[in-house]
Amino acid sequence: MAWGHTMARTGEMMRIGELAGQAGVSVRALRYYEEQGLLTSERSPSDQRYYTEDAVDRVRLIQLLYAAGLNSKAVRDIMPCMDSGMASTSMLELLATERDRIDERMRELAETRDRLTTVIEQGRATRG
Amino acid sequence: MAWGHTMARTGEMMRIGELAGQAGVSVRALRYYEEQGLLTSERSPSDQRYYTEDAVDRVRLIQLLYAAGLNSKAVRDIMPCMDSGMASTSMLELLATERDRIDERMRELAETRDRLTTVIEQGRATRG
């Protein structure tokens, strides 16, 4: 599976279905991520996408960021620093902003959970 | 503002615009909540909605539950127990399930925040 000089790595690469399976997302989602500029792929001469193992972690990170309430644009903006570990001052601000947003969401979640817990305790007490 | 025997409370009531303002949501959202069975209102003879003060907290709770990732149906299902403090066994299970879901979301958020923090620290170290 080496289609010439365009290949980056000679290690085993996987096609989109396998990546989807390993990362626990749909094939459609992966194509969508690529469309949004969050994920890249090598293409075979017949335009089939091929990925390295690294892509699995990357996809999981994307999912984490989505789950944290970031949208495609926000994810696209911060992915470069997540990759490189390098960040300009403005990037650092962006990262800090997103982190603060996550903290805020965690506070809200904690409040909601506490309210649910209260009701649960109350209900258990009521019915012995 | 007493339109007869249908009125529940003689205390001051507010119209939809004021509730929206106090609860920090749009008028449209309030009508949607009612449509979904999450919020009720007294109606004047000319079909204008009137709310008591309690509605403010209720709307905030709805928002909290939405923010926690519950959809309309889930909110509708658990609101009765939130109101009454009473819950059947199956209701308690439902509440516990939702609480566990929230715990899981909090864990994910914590992980994401930690990863962001790592990158931030790294970036700060890199540029002094």
Added chain:
DNA sequence: GTAAGATCTGACACTGACGTCAGAGGCACA
């Protein structure tokens, strides 16, 4: 009584992250 603003009921628009389908082509195995 009249003008201004709030509210009413539909109903269609929109956004984001996909699902789903159609029609065409690729890959592997016999």
Added chain:
DNA sequence: TGTGCCTCTGACGTCAGTGTCAGATCTTAC
């Protein structure tokens, strides 16, 4: 050389939580 599964692009569908608009009615202030 078929056959069965995978993948491709493109495009429309979905779902939730609204935004927005139209046209009518209500309320409030002067």
